[in-house]
Amino acid sequence: MFSKVLVANRGEIAVRVMRACKELGVRTVAVYSDADKHSGHVRYADEAYNVGPARAADSYLDHEAVIEAGEKAGADAIHPGYGFLAENADFAAKVEESEMTWVGPSAAAMERLGEKTKARALMQEADVPVVPGTTEPVESADEVKEIADEYGYPVAIKAEGGGGGRGLKVVYDEDEVEEQLETAQREGEAYFDNASVYVEKYLESPRHIEVQILADHHDNVRHLGERDCSLQRRHQKVIEEAPSPALGEDLRERIGEAARRGVDAADYTNAGTVEFLVEDGEFFFMEVNTRIQVEHTVTEQVTGIDVVKWQLRVAAGEELGFEQNDVEIEGHSIEFRINAENAANNFAPAPGGELETYDPPGGFGVRLDDALRQGDDLVTDYDSMIAKLIVTAGDREECLARSERALEEFEIDGFHTIIPFHRLMLTDETFRAGEHTTKYLDEELDRTRIEQAVEKWGPADAESEDEADEEVTERDFTVEVNGKRFEVSLEERGAPAVQVPAGGGSGNAGGNTRSRPDEAEEDDSETVAVEGGEQIAAEMQGTILSVDVEEGDEVESGDVVCVLEAMKMENDVVAERGGTVAQVLVGEGESVDMGDVLVVLE
Template sequence: MKYFEKVLIANRGEIAIRVMRACRELNIETVAIYSNADKDALHVKYADEAFLVGEAPPSKSYLNIERIVDIAKKSGSEAIHPGYGFLAENYHFAERCTDEGITFIGPSWRTIRAMGSKIESKQMMREAGVPVVPGTPGGVKEPDEARKIAEEIGYPVIVKASAGGGGIGMQIVNDETSLEDAISAGMRMAESAFGDATVFIEKYLVKPRHIEFQVLADEHGNVVHLYDRECSIQRRHQKLVEEAPCPIMTSELRKRMSESAIAVANASDYWNAGTVEFLYSEGNYYFMEMNTRLQVEHTVTELITGIDIVKAQLAVAAGETLSYDQADISIRGHAIECRINAEDPLNNFAADPGKILRYRSPGGPGMRVDSGIHMGYTIPTNYDSMIAKLCAWGMNRAEAIDRMRRAIYEYVIIGVKTTLPLHHAVMHNQHFINGDTHTHFLQEEHIMKTLPRYVREEEKRMQTLAASLRQGKEIAAITGAVNVYLQNRKKA
């Protein structure tokens, strides 16, 4: 079914291509936007139309609401898909689209605003009966108030920015002596990063698991969940490895957590695709936040359910009802995603942009690679360092791990340093293999100490595979020359 005639994708890279693929299958025309730095990017070539949105800095391009809306109107786009990042959770942008008569492919701007405030969203969840981490019900205004709350819930506590994300503004406090300084530092960082200095305090869970539920809802009151994902392996509060389903999930725990996820969607008057994130510790789970957009890791959920989440987003945005109910959705197999970043693992993961000299993605059964790069592509310095999402599916978790190991071995990216060695190390870690992970996994397992070995192996492997590629290129050239010669002889 064709839900729209034309959709503008207000994003770049792999997620822009992912959305365009869904649109192409539905016979929907696509409009790309690009910055000066992205003029040769794959998403620009893949789209039916492409418009220069501005200069390389995000503030002048992918965050430029006025320019994006103007392009949407000039191109005749009926809807805008924001992808993730950039303007995806900017309620001002969603509201502007609504005011201009352009369909925003996501929830309502009011829901985005409410769920974007960690304080407001958690208060909403308390009222809905969803478990939340013990802490201040609102923003902290006075040090005395903070000390009182911290004493009640017990140290350690964590100071968080209400409008924050990605760990910005977070301060872990182990005792009263450092509480006031942590609040001051958190407020400064929050004001600088988000323009909102409001912070709050929560009980700090020492070794929690990060478990989330994918939900889909339409505008007619129907809500389903697409089961759970495990996202505990993180670095600096940024996810690195995700899998579905969660390896420790029991039927009883899944029932309770999925009911809470549905309650979150209902309490926030949610529609479209969203993710409800929980922290799980010592048998208890707590609502953390709701991401009001498509997640990077939606891929693993698609692999185990067979549901195209982007197509579902388009259908819901067009006013359609969900085409399935909860009983229609089941889990088949296990899937793992590794986020491949252009970063130097041995240089504190510093970004390593540059030109891709050799590139070959893995294949074979159970593989999926979402990427916007190719051989000859130059990774710009202006944007996030993630260049690909490597996904492996298997009939069970063990097979998914085996396939991911093989895929990491097959993946050739030469010209920039990547996090492939880190993922190689994780996939061979016994605690990971056992499903025993938490948000401090990398530090506790001393993964960083094992990295030099895996980096050396990676360099040797890349040299071997690069030589094979060169040899293959030479053979192809010789074969081509012979074919031309034979064709010319026939003509003669």
């Protein structure tokens, strides 16, 4: 086993990985940006290194900075968590070339499964069902029409290098074929430097089912059952559960074994997720996520298998210690993503602020994965997640009842969260019956019900008051020497309260001592001149896939101004009101952080 692991991530997933390391007797190394110098994952780690300014492209996404931190720390391995560099084959290859071990599938396997037509062909060879369509690129409208004549409209034209819906065009009749084909090819070339497209039958109301797998370097492949991730908002999962309420035992067994076959054929190792679409009792391969998933927790709860520990063990060369027949699914588990968002305002992220009250639930069957504590400031540069609430019980009915109790107990003050939305879902007949599809939230749920839920269960006043004059009684400081973080604690009896200087910190490396740091100074290293007017900002950290407006364009409320990709999901950024585009501050391919101004209207 490794002696020291660098976790190339932040927030709750970084703490999750570090907890697994500590239980294995492995020391942990955190990396952090200037915005995260007081964050929970930094406090929790045994040691920590600054890798750059707040902007993710200059810190968490900086290959050289992260690898250099690992080398300085003397780390044996790098675990990427999810997001950021987790599915970056180039970064994985650089780690493989270093003296450190990459905790994940090989760079070659990541590349092999990244091209959709090759992945489809590989799965077909392994007798894994794929959505009916082509496994070779198509070039003409006539080829598309032939596929549509065989399988029926609608069909989907997809960019071979696409993801998150970009380069995807749905064709409902013959008259649309030529235009949509040209658009998909053009987008594939623009966004992925690959104009190749393929065609498949379009599934209109599927379930999103994914299978957790583990594979070692000794030719052992195991699946850990399935998760249902069908409750989604604009392709973003909000509630996940295991097992799926929509699968019978026969379909459950077939989809699990198909995932095993596909992964085995891909010469894949470590943890991964094989994603499927299920409709009318049939299942079809969609893609493989070559990393740990946000929702891995529900699989752990119903199997009793620590997926992250096995990631580390497999990377260290160990053989999986259980057979497929040893994997048993017991009970039911649901994960609720606790995001700082206002569900009544189209899930707009909170602007940040202090966690005035943070009192999570407890009790039998309740698990919480987080990195924040009461008094912490919410860092909004990257995403809006505060925590993940995972509730487990003997069956789904009991799990729903326990979830109602846990969400009612969960108290967070200082800004809006989506807890009211989750409480609404637990009263929703379609969700409780397990009959929801991927289209339910966006196309069927009455939005006035969400507004009523926020009014009923949301914070009375989500705007936190400034507490600039609050006294700090502890003399705990953070200092950096050559980019490495050190904690210095001073205690002096009878001394007057002091103001912690900018760069000061709180707590110790073990995360046991807590104090409240003053608000950090603004990082003006990325200052952008923004004219007055309506500012349209990024709702999450990600990459700009397209910019759909130019200066001088007239837009109306609801018009898409650009498309942001985050964790393989496409997110339309829309204007909240009409106006004239005064400034466009981003371009295609640029990385942005949550809160970055993208477009200004006048």
